[in-house]
Amino acid sequence: MASKNTIKALTFDSKEDGWDKSRGFVMREVPMPVLDEKKNPEDALSVIIKMRYAGVCGSDRGLWYRRAFKDMALDSLKREKKTLRITGHEFVGEIVEVGSMVSRLYHDPDEKNPVKIEKGSLVSGDSHVTCGRCYQCRIGEGHVCMNEAILGISIDGIFAEYVKVPARNLWAVDERRVRPEIAAIYDPFGNAVHATTKVDFRGQRVAVFGAGAIGMFAILLLRRFGAAKVIAVDVNEANLKMAKELGAHETIQIKKTNKKNEWEADKDAIARIMELTYGKGVDVSMEMAGAPASFNNCIQATRRGGHVIAFGIKDGDMTIPDFSRQIVVRGLTIHGVIGREIFKTWQIAQRMLSDKSNGIQDAIWNVILKGGKGTILDFAKFTPESFEKSMDEHPKIVFKVNG
Ligand SMILES: [Zn+2]
Ligand SMILES: [Zn+2]
Known part of the structure; x- marks a missing residue:
């Protein structure tokens, strides 16, 4: 050398x-x-x-x-x-x-x-x-x-x-x-592999919140692992176009959150997901955007008894409004995914x-x-x-x- x-x-x-x-x-x-x-x-x-x-x-x-x-x-x-x-x-x-x-x-x-x-x-x-x-x-x-x-x-x-x-x-x-x-x-x-092998995705409807690189890798994997419907959600239009090319069935563009209530869920996005899932919500939501609002979007977009994969948020505090009714009563399971x-x-x-x-x-x-x-x-x-x-x-x- x-x-x-x-x-x-x-x-x-x-x-x-x-x-x-x-x-x-x-x-x-x-x-x-x-x-x-x-x-x-x-x-x-x-x-x-x-x-x-x-x-x-x-x-x-x-x-x-x-x-x-x-x-x-x-x-x-x-x-x-x-x-x-x-x-x-x-x-x-x-x-x-x-x-x-x-x-x-x-x-x-x-x-x-x-x-x-x-x-x-x-x-x-x-x-x-x-x-x-x-x-x-x-x-x-x-x-x-x-x-x-x-x-x-x-x-x-x-x-x-x-x-x-x-x-x-x-x-x-x-x-x-x-x-x-x-x-x-x-x-x-490998993060995406870890996240998409955490629960059984076969035949499931999945919302991927955050179509950055790892969200995109997840979409590629979900399609091969047998997810029935993959919905990509992001603020960036170009990323959503790519998500579609990579196999997302549906895309939803959301607005950037206003700074005052940074944890507040996006009502329009949730309503659209309800529409796409016949009023039930997705079986699994994946938080891959790293924003507090995105985590609440995940919770509210997921059906009773469904799963939330928590991956993107790396720092800071989080507010989950109406915690008991949203999570306990609706029987959600939250999985933290770190590394590989x-x-x-x-x-x-x-x-x-x-x-x-x-x-x-x-x-x-x-x-x-x-x-x-x-x-x-x-x-x-x-x-x-x-x-x-x-x-x-x-x-x-x-x-x-x-x-
Ligand atoms: Zn990295
Ligand atoms: Zn150790």
């Missing part, structure tokens, strides 16, 4: 930038990550990855505009006694160096497995670094680990030319089956992406990523202005980091 002392990374600095008086990320020179097992015994279990592509997530947008993750970001920096955080968490890259224990613990010796965790492998990985020791981790529920850290928020992330990541988070990628620009967004696609089940969700994600005959990979590339037009950004040419413009124009953008 070329010996570099510093690399470029997109960062937030709690002292230089400050949470309240700035927005965005700053491209800074940071030290090249190294494996130093003498100083850092845990490096034996880590790898250095040369980044190829890195996806920009809704949570990066939340961090960019300082709308979410304030406590998580600032508290973690304080704990680490530093001020600089490298952002980003969706990635695909090539392993260029492995710690001394990686092969023994994470390398699949099966000759027939074409993808492995070793030097030269292309890998994506889960953004949630779990502890492996807490009760949930020990019973195989690492996605609700009580000591988890999240790349790019509470530990250094992957918007950088090279990164150090624990090997146990990695998922080997076969680029003959999943193109690298799409392998970079395994993580949010590691690696059960990844396995399903890989199968749904690799099977070209189901059309998901092509739909992501051609419709959501617009065939790469305007959606693949050159990391080296990053400017805050052009980045914000791209975030506004497209539901999903991806950095091309190293050639």
Whole structure:
């Protein structure tokens, strides 16, 4: 490997930038990550990855505009006694160096497995670094680990030319089956897989509130998982047009909520959903917009005895008017969905992406990523202005980091 002392990374600095008086990320020179097992015994279990592509997530947008993750970001920096955080968490890259224990613990010796965790492998990985020791981790529920850290928020992330990541988070990628620009967004696609496997969607009427990237992935999956009717709801007309192209049966455009009662449900949207479901309401609602009003829309649009998937809301308080009558009396079940089940969700994600005959990979590339037009950004040419413009124009953008 070329010996570099510093690399470029997109960062937030709690002292230089400050949470309240700035927005965005700053491209800074940071030290090249190294494996130093003498100083850092845990490096034996880590790898250095040369980044190829890195996806920009809704949570990066939340961090960019300082709308979410304030406590998580600032508290973690304080704990680490530093001020600089490298952002980003969706990635695909090539392993260029492995710690001394990686092969023994994470390398699949099966000759027939074409993808492995070793030097030269292309890998994506889960953004949630779990502890492996807490009760949930020990019973195989690492996605609700009580000591988890999240790349790019509470530990250094992957918007950088090279990164150090624990090997146990990695998922080997076969680029003959999943193109690298799409392998970079395994993580949010996995969110959608997790959300669309939480309840049985076969024959169900489903409303997806929020047709951003993950909502769009969910629509693609719901159609393949046998949902009978998929209704996409969003404020953005262009996103709804794409949702239709991706297989939503119906779309509903809602107004942006007024700031005063930000939790207030949209009566017109609920009425339209009632109309589309013969007065019953949908069997399942999915909250993927991240707004308090959206959660109340979900509750009120769901039939008695139905399910609400709570996914999008990342921060802040929530008011649910008429709680007992809406939820208790009507017998709703609310499911919180966080992250991905590691690696059960990844396995399903890989199968749904690799099977070209189901059309998901092509739909992501051609419709959501617009065939790469305007959606693949050159990391080296990053400017805050052009980045914000791209975030506004497209539901999903991806950095091309190293050639
Ligand atoms: Zn993400
Ligand atoms: Zn844990």
